[in-house]
Amino acid sequence: MLVQVALPVPLYRVFDYSLPADMSTLANDKPACLPPIGSRVEVSFGRQTLIGIVVAHLSEVNSSVPINKLKPINKCLDAKPILDASLLKLAYWLARYYHYPLGDVLAVILPTLVRQGKPLDLLITHWRILPHITDDNFRANAKKQKQQFDMLKLHGTRGASEDVLLLEGMERAFLTTLEDKGLIERYIEPKQAPHPVKLAKMPLNLNNEQQLAVDTIIAAHKSERYTGFLLNGITGSGKTEVYLQAMQAVLEAGKQVLILVPEIGLTPQTRARFASRFAAHIVLLHSGMTNTHRLQGWQDCRTGHAQIIIGTRSTVLYPFADLGLIIVDEAHDSSYKQQDTLRYHAADVALYRGLQANIPVVLGTATPTLEHLKLVHEGKLIECQLLTRPGNARPATMQLIDARLQSTHQQTQDNGARYDTGLTDALIGAIRQTLEAGDQVLIFLNRRGYAPVLLCEACGWQADCPRCDAHLTVHYNSQLQSHSYLKCHHCDWQAYIPKICPDCGSQNLDAKGMGTTRLSENLHAIFSNPQTSKTLYPIIQIDRDTTRRKDSWENIYQRINEGKPAILVGTQMVAKGHHFPNVTLVCLPNADRGFLSADFRSPEHTAQLMIQVAGRAGRGDKAGRVLIQTLQPDNPLLLKLVKDGYLSFAQELLQERKMMGLPPYSYAALIRCEGKTLAATTQALKEAVAHLPNAHNLAILGPIDAPMSKKNSRYHSQLLLLAKDRWQLHRVLNQWWQPVLALPSAKYLKLTLDIDPIGW
Ligand code: ADP
Ligand code: ZN
Ligand code: ZN
Secondary structure, eight states: OOOEEOOOOOOOEEEEOOTTTTTTTTTTTTEEEEEEETTTEEETTTTTTEEEEEEEEEEEGGOSSOGOOOOOOSEEESSSOSSSSHHHHHHHHHHHHHTOHHHHHHHHSSOOOHHHOGGGGGEEEEEOOOOOOOOGGGGGTTTTHHHHHHHHHHTTTOOEHHHHHTTTTTTHHHHHHHTTTSSEEEEEOOOOOOOOOOSOOOOOOOHHHHHHHHHHHHHHHHHOOOOEEEEEEESSSSSHHHHHHHHHHHHHHHOOEEEOOOOGGGGHHHHHHHHEESSSSSEEEESSSSHHHHHHHHHHHHHHHOHHHHHHOOGGGGSSSSSSEEEEEEOOOOGGGGOSSSBBBHHHHHHHHHHHHHEEEEEEESSSOOHHHHHHHHTSSSEEOSSOOOOTTOOOOOEEEEEESSOOOEEEEESSSSEEEEHHHHHHHHHHHHHTTOOEEEEEEEOOOBBBBEEETTTTOOOSSSSSSSSSSOHHHHHHSOOOEEEEETTTEOOOSSOOOOTOOSOOOEEOOOOOHHHHHHHHHHHHHHHTTOOOEEEESSSSSTTTTTTTHHHHHHHHHOOOOOOOOOOOGGGOOOOTTTTEEESSSGGGGGGGGSSTTHHHHHHHHHHHHHHTOOOOOOOOOOEEEOOTTOHHHHHHHHHHHHHHHHHHHHHHHHHTOOSSSEEEEEEEEEEEEEHHHHHHHHHHTTTTTTTOOOOEEEEEEEEEEEEEEEEEEEEEEEESSHHHHHHHHHHHHHHTTTTTGGTTTTEEEEOOOSSS
């Protein structure tokens, strides 16, 4: 017998290995210890040693390699499979659908420590002091040993797990030394099976819409059949309560529930919301975890110890013992799409896993993607609508402010110079009115830093990134000049702010445009300065710069939740799932720029963001208001969105896409080529086009320069393929993509394929 192994190498094939002599002592027709399918083995590959996954057993006659050329595997790492049949099936599906090598798919699926071949019980190895050992067992000069011993002693008679001890600063070498000296011992603590989930708090009384949604989802769960749901509920309509009550039935049946959340939607409240309803073993999985914690989480999901799993994108690739329901919260969010290596979309993978496991999958959002709305039209997703907010809360009203008619507010600097705040008097009036009524204001500006560009007024020079097609953002700190600098938000390049223009020597350098820091400063001058304001209102800036430190989010949240009048200034970080009950006014000083972008998806994404931000208004008992300051108040899309709401707007966009044959009415593959020059990347893509099979029936756009063709000193070209149906696209890719990767012109270039891209 031979084994077929998937290895983490960028090759579209698996590899045959024989078994070492001592293993293939055959008992009847079965070897004594054939590494099971789904287990890890260590093998030699060229001059490397790699860890791979056994994906098949086969007899020697079926191998394409002659037996004397086959190498034996070096080691079996697992006695039992670590990947069950359904996860392997998922890996095959991902490899096929995204045209990505199986071994590399598995490398994406497996946590780092598993990939490195670490034992899975790493975490359950515990250490404890032997009962008869005391301080007297140490000689006076064994100081370091005694120190480590004392650290373990703090954990009492049961000791602690190895990973905890290592985290505390103990050294593994000392653990084994102390063990050899007969002072401490290791033991494996079997994990207790979790208790059945219990309700910790009574559910709320549902309104009719919520009840209908919960009933439909539970019915699907009971019927043990796959059903995909679009829970289409306006912001503040109580989608979470629907999740909670649907989950209850599934958890009570002893099954696991997976909740996917967007990358930056995972706030301290997320876990609390679920933990306050259910007494259950809840596991949180996100990108900021250490490798050991990730392995622990992976194991908990796989063994069934985890009952509620809340995680970001990659959690959809975890193994589950007995999954009963998948919820994708804020399903429109772009962080569900992985933008490198295996470019999967977590919502699509979630639907596939639901189908595989015969369980319901709920995609919840206030702003469904056009793809999901089309699936509803086709009957592939069942729509549950929540059109009202529970209790007294009313959806916020939206209103446009014409920034062309209104003068923007001028402010005088300390040195007497006047400057423009970029805020119309109407907006400022509304903000003051809201604050004086004792409420909070949220101002959304999707641009961090002080200003997006530094410009020479004399000659027009702009500070650009030397490595990218992009301006450097001005990070200006008026209190601390030494903390001022220019930075590229694409490659992190940093530079000093020049005193004079490097081109013409003029001192007339000006920061143009507005980022969150500048906006906060301007607001400070108006609302938080004793010379201009009777009452001083705090300005709270929420963006990646102010929330970088570990507990800064929690501090900010606490300040907001005290509920006192304040102005919150935030980037898209504030758009997601947050509940700010005292915010009654939301302002968008220039969120509508996206309606003019070249990418046909831009209006959809801009509208989603605007509606999500607007949804932060009026979530308490008081009514909310949204003011959109715009330079294009006649823009038909913007008017449609404000007058008729997101769903009508989205239906209109769908019609447009249908007429133009664009996704979701066609199926796209985006090929990107990265290299040292644009000439080389364009040439490679031209040759790729020449290799397309005859009568391929695809629409081809390109090769063209990518939107930001130079990034981090590398150049990018791209090619877009559009097909009328999915199978047509995959048929062509099956024939074409692997030969393209092998083209001589593609050597030294990086070619990537993105199926169902969400932007270009
Ligand atoms: P969203 O749909 O935006 O996710 P949430 O789930 O955050 O909305 O719900 C908004 C608010 O409404 C929350 O404070 C929640 O507790 C409350 N809520 C939800 N359902 C009900 C209900 N049936 N009765 C009373 N309050 C409810
Ligand atoms: Zn100049
Ligand atoms: Zn750059």
